Amino acid sequence: MTEPIVELRGIRKTYPGTVALDGVDLELRPGEVRALLGENGAGKSTLTGILYGLVRPDSGEVRVRGRPVEVRSPASALALGIGLVHQHFALAPSLTVAESVELGLARSLLPRAFDAKKAAETTAELSRRTGLAVDPWARVGDLPLGVRQRVEILKALRRDVRVLLLDEPTAVLAPGEVDELFSVLARLRDEGRAILLITHKLREVARLADRVTVLRRGRVVATDLPARETHEDALAALMMGEAHAPEAESIEHAKKKERGETAGAAVLSLRDVTAFGPDGREALSGVSLEVRQGEIVGIAGVAGNGQDELYRLATGLLAQTRGHVELRGAPAAASPRDFVLAGVAAIPGERHALALAPSLSCEENLALKDVAVSRSPARALGVIDRSALRKSALERMDRHDVRPRDPARLAGELSGGNQQKLVLARELSGSPPLVVALDPSRGLDVAAQALVARELERAREAGAAVLLVSTDLDEVVSLADRAFALHAGKLLAGSIPPDREELGRLMLGGAR
Amino acid sequence: MTRGERVRARARDLALTFGLALLSVLALGLVVLAMGHDPRAALSAALDSSLSIERGGLEATLKGAVPLLLCGLAVAIGFRAGVFNLGAEGQLVLGAVAATAVGVHGPAGLPLLAIPAELLAGALAGAAWAGVAAWLKERRDAPEVLATILLNFVAIQLAAFLIDIGNPLNEAAATYPKSDAIDLSAELSPFLFLGVQVPQGIVLAVALAVALDFAILRTRAGLEVRLSGASPGVARATGFSPLRARCTAFLLGGALAGLAGALGVAGVTHRLYRGPGAGAGYTAVAVALVAGLRPAWVVLAALGFAALEAGGQGAQHTGVPRALAGAVSGLVVLLALVQGALASALAARAARRTAALEAAP
Numbered sequence: 001m002t003e004p005i006v007e008l009r010g011i012r013k014t015y016p017g018t019v020a021l022d023g024v025d026l027e028l029r030p031g032e033v034r035a036l037l038g039e040n041g042a043g044k045s046t047l048t049g050i051l052y053g054l055v056r057p058d059s060g061e062v063r064v065r066g067r068p069v070e071v072r073s074p075a076s077a078l079a080l081g082i083g084l085v086h087q088h089f090a091l092a093p094s095l096t097v098a099e100s101v102e103l104g105l106a107r108s109l110l111p112r113a114f115d116a117k118k119a120a121e122t123t124a125e126l127s128r129r130t131g132l133a134v135d136p137w138a139r140v141g142d143l144p145l146g147v148r149q150r151v152e153i154l155k156a157l158r159r160d161v162r163v164l165l166l167d168e169p170t171a172v173l174a175p176g177e178v179d180e181l182f183s184v185l186a187r188l189r190d191e192g193r194a195i196l197l198i199t200h201k202l203r204e205v206a207r208l209a210d211r212v213t214v215l216r217r218g219r220v221v222a223t224d225l226p227a228r229e230t231h232e233d234a235l236a237a238l239m240m241g242e243a244h245a246p247e248a249e250s251i252e253h254a255k256k257k258e259r260g261e262t263a264g265a266a267v268l269s270l271r272d273v274t275a276f277g278p279d280g281r282e283a284l285s286g287v288s289l290e291v292r293q294g295e296i297v298g299i300a301g302v303a304g305n306g307q308d309e310l311y312r313l314a315t316g317l318l319a320q321t322r323g324h325v326e327l328r329g330a331p332a333a334a335s336p337r338d339f340v341l342a343g344v345a346a347i348p349g350e351r352h353a354l355a356l357a358p359s360l361s362c363e364e365n366l367a368l369k370d371v372a373v374s375r376s377p378a379r380a381l382g383v384i385d386r387s388a389l390r391k392s393a394l395e396r397m398d399r400h401d402v403r404p405r406d407p408a409r410l411a412g413e414l415s416g417g418n419q420q421k422l423v424l425a426r427e428l429s430g431s432p433p434l435v436v437a438l439d440p441s442r443g444l445d446v447a448a449q450a451l452v453a454r455e456l457e458r459a460r461e462a463g464a465a466v467l468l469v470s471t472d473l474d475e476v477v478s479l480a481d482r483a484f485a486l487h488a489g490k491l492l493a494g495s496i497p498p499d500r501e502e503l504g505r506l507m508l509g510g511a512r
Numbered sequence: 513m514t515r516g517e518r519v520r521a522r523a524r525d526l527a528l529t530f531g532l533a534l535l536s537v538l539a540l541g542l543v544v545l546a547m548g549h550d551p552r553a554a555l556s557a558a559l560d561s562s563l564s565i566e567r568g569g570l571e572a573t574l575k576g577a578v579p580l581l582l583c584g585l586a587v588a589i590g591f592r593a594g595v596f597n598l599g600a601e602g603q604l605v606l607g608a609v610a611a612t613a614v615g616v617h618g619p620a621g622l623p624l625l626a627i628p629a630e631l632l633a634g635a636l637a638g639a640a641w642a643g644v645a646a647w648l649k650e651r652r653d654a655p656e657v658l659a660t661i662l663l664n665f666v667a668i669q670l671a672a673f674l675i676d677i678g679n680p681l682n683e684a685a686a687t688y689p690k691s692d693a694i695d696l697s698a699e700l701s702p703f704l705f706l707g708v709q710v711p712q713g714i715v716l717a718v719a720l721a722v723a724l725d726f727a728i729l730r731t732r733a734g735l736e737v738r739l740s741g742a743s744p745g746v747a748r749a750t751g752f753s754p755l756r757a758r759c760t761a762f763l764l765g766g767a768l769a770g771l772a773g774a775l776g777v778a779g780v781t782h783r784l785y786r787g788p789g790a791g792a793g794y795t796a797v798a799v800a801l802v803a804g805l806r807p808a809w810v811v812l813a814a815l816g817f818a819a820l821e822a823g824g825q826g827a828q829h830t831g832v833p834r835a836l837a838g839a840v841s842g843l844v845v846l847l848a849l850v851q852g853a854l855a856s857a858l859a860a861r862a863a864r865r866t867a868a869l870e871a872a873p
Contacts, residue, residue: 317749340751357743371732372751382732
């Protein structure tokens with residue numbers, strides 16, 4: 001076996017409150033493709049960042065060709081022969097392909113005129129040699145994503161990198177483009193380069209990789225697995241870890257379940273709904289779903305498969321391009337205000353984007369929806385009754401144990417967990433007929449996560465229809481009565497009760 | 513931080529700002545000395561012309577504060593809603609034009625009719641001019657900073673055209689650009705209060721500031737404006753309309769600036785000359801920032817800037833260049849901005865510390 005070209009030894013990296021990487025070892029050898037597999041948040045991006053000089057490890061060693069090195073910046077990574085193709089490409093849209101490829105290569109201290117023609121020739125020659133077809137004169141901004149990725153790879157190859165890191169390279173590609181990319185990568189491997197393929201798609205591992213390393217919660221749980229001989233199920237199990245012990249279910253709910261009374265009338269129904277994401281691509285295609293009173297419907301999936309759009313549809317923030325969205329049997333217009341009037345509770349993980357204004361006080365945040373639809377504490381002419389505002393805030397903060405219990409404090413001054421309690425206190429007061437949650441426990445510690453779970457169960461017991469969209473498979477499995485996997489904008493029904501392994505396979509695009 | 517603490521912090525900020533400004537005045541005194549003038553004479557002339565009751569200084573300050581206060585409110589409410597309305601100057605100019613037209617040709621004879629008509633015309637014209645900027649921003653994606661500033665030039669040139677020799681608003685016998693005088697019944701004259709000639713405009717402006725302060729802090733519309741400016745996504749998701757908030761802020765701001773122009777014509781110049789804004793619409797940005805975008809504090813900030821301006825004019829008579837007063841104003845703004853950045857950095861640090869303490873078991 002050839003000597004490794006890059007080695008990581010005992011890499012540890014912590015961020016405030018979390019350990020991103022804990023004693024990670026990894027090696028890359030010339031002429032092989034290694035897959036680095038892991039769920040969102042497993043530490044893949046941190047590891048790549050360390051190799052490319054974007055992140056400095058707290059401890060541990062990086063060796064290149066056997067010599068310990070310090071990768072201080074992308075420039076020093078490139079000098080060591082390590083290149084990265086970003087998940088979200090780092091290209092300037094106004095430059096031509098040739099300019100992008102040549103950018104930053106000039107070594108001379110004196111400014112020199114850029115020879116566009118020569119650059120185009122060099123790029124064309126490189127493009128011919130590698131099989132990465134691009135037009136050197138095309139403007140990057142005009143190119144489809146698949147071609148921009150080729151530009152990124154060409155850019156790395158122009159610097160003759162011997163180690164190529166690819167972060168989720170197929171995330172933006174159509175199936176045909178994936179085939180092309182893989183054949184190019186196979187050729188680069190055969191030239192003796194080392195390739196690190198960072199992914200959470202099991203299929204790709206089997207197709208391209210030679211060996212697999214699996215990362216879970218910042219630790220290497222398996223390494224040097226032969227990619228072709230390892231079964232998808234085994235990889236999925238390694239990625240996800242063992243199922244956590246299920247939370248004790250509420251007795252009330254269990255009893256109802258026995259009597260077959262859990263689910264009532266449909267509160268939210270989507271029929272054959274298609275919707276576009278912010279990038280103008282179809283994010284949801286032909287989704288049909290019913291959420292009924294007294295049940296939690298879970299949607300599992302890897303981030304970026306349409307979760308955001310599903311949440312926005314179910315809270316009135318996004319209009320479908322096709323299909324029907326109904327609230328209690330009546331067509332629902334895409335108006336957040338109508339959804340607020342209908343009492344729909346919305347609990348997003350990204351609090352500051354969609355639920356909580358950090359620069360407003362707790363009491364104002366708690367009253368936002370009431371004031372928006374001119375309910376108390378808003379009175380005639382929209383004047384806000386201060387004592388009613390204070391009183392209702394104190395009540396809600398008491399009930400949901402928001403600390404500190406100071407309604408006048410700015411919401412942004414609270415800890416993340418207490419901010420989420422503030423959101424829960426607003427959304428779950430009254431008895432909402434429908435609760436829509438998207439990664440409701442993102443970024444929370446274990447205690448706060450348990451609290452969120454309890455609140456969702458309580459809403460279900462109170463008769464709410466609960467739609468829980470989450471990238472945390474455990475959360476879905478432990479809470480949902482029924483579950484689906486969301487993969488590439490399509491919903492795939494799982495069995496009842498939800499089965500962890502089956503959902504895991506489905507959400508990774510695997511077969512049932 | 514509780515609301516009381518925040519108010520105290522703001523008061524501290526303002527006191528500190530003006531204290532530092534005082535220090536810089538002292539430093540400027542040294543400069544004046546070095547230039548061979550008598551700093552004491554300059555300072556006493558400055559005080560006479562900005563604060564003294566007997567010599568009419570206080571009147572000059574109050575008069576100068578009217579446009580600064582109203583335009584400061586316009587800027588403040590815009591910034592609160594997330595709209596960078598730098599067009600107060602142009603909105604003021606259009607307000608002055610409309611008020612002149614109504615004051616000259618409108619209902620005359622009865623002040624109770626003529627004055628409201630004139631002021632209303634000014635406010636509506638200012639709002640309409642701001643509406644143009646709002647339309648460019650919301651419907652045509654034009655950056656509002658550019659749209660509002662460029663519309664200022666258009667407004668100023670339009671006013672200059674209208675009063676030029678032979679043009680619609682020009683006085684028939686005039687040998688230089690000015691409009692006809694407004695009807696006597698459309699003039700607002702100051703009233704005597706404790707020996708001071710108080711312009712009626714300042715009373716109206718302060719009343720509006722108090723009303724706006726209440727509206728911003730204590731009404732649904734005010735909450736919509738604050739929330740939309742700070743967290744537009746949250747505003748939309750909770751059932752508010754950031755678009756409506758921005759348009760309200762634009763139109764209301766335009767009306768306030770237009771009113772400032774109308775009050776200038778009705779209470780000070782009684783006719784339209786070139787450049788009715790005299791830069792008040794731009795100084796207003798500084799006024800609003802120093803006041804931390806709180807309407808109630810805008811009153812104090814406007815009075816402070818007006819006093820500086822009046823004092824600078826007075827000091828001029830002792831041979832001190834007037835530019836020095838401008839330098840003091842500039843310093844005040846810089847100090848306020850640096851202080852604001854410093855204060856928010858400190859607040860953020862405090863918030864992090866609180867969060868860390870609560871995260872700990």
